[in-house]
Amino acid sequence: MKKDKKAATGILSLVLWAALLTVLLHLLDRRGGGHLMEGLGHVLYWLMLCIAVFFFWWLLMGWRLRKFMKRLDRAGLDYLRSRDVDGYLLELDACCEMVGVRNMTLGGIPAMDYVTILKVRTLREAGREGEAFALLETAKQEMKGEKALLLLRDEEEKLEKHQ
Structure with missing residues (x-):
């Protein structure tokens, strides 16, 4: 959550600085006869447009992340x-099909890897060790993040204790 506040503060400060610079350049341009803004005005316009597009993208990704997390939480509560293990696994798959999930991270772990770890844990807890091991082996080859691999190793150790 702290990281989100820092990001929001950074974006807000960028927008405020751009607005302040625009006002200052307008004031300087009026004193200088109006020739300064012809060139710099276009640059500031495009800069503000880029900031606005980035801000819109950031808000959209935040909205998608909240929607994903809500659905994931609801699936966990229903489970x-x-x-119903099979129903839960199907809902986890449906969560992964949501728009933008492939680009999301949860606590430094890609969302897809996080869901895979949830699946392995669920299968292990349901006593379906064979399926859990098969998914674990596939996940080991696909996952690259250090945090995700640590969680996966933890699940592997728990699975080995059950056998």
Whole structure:
């Protein structure tokens, strides 16, 4: 959460600095006869446009992340109530099909890797060690992040203790 606040503060300060510079350049341009803004005005316009596009993208990704997390939480709650392993795994797959999930990270772990670890854990807890090991072996080859691999190793150790 701290990282999000820092990012929001950084974007807001960028927008405010760009607005302040625009005002200052306008004031300087009026004193100088109006020739300064012809060139710099276009540069500032494009700079502000780029900042606005980035800010819109950042808001859109935040909205998608919140939507994904809500669905993931709801799936987990439904699983805790019903203990329907297959239904939970199908809902996790559906969560992964949401727009933008492939580019999301959760605590420094790609969202897809996080969901895979959830699947391995669920299969292990349901007593389906064979399926859990198969998914774990596939995941080991696909995952590259250090945090995700640490969590995967933890699941592997827990699976080995059960056998």
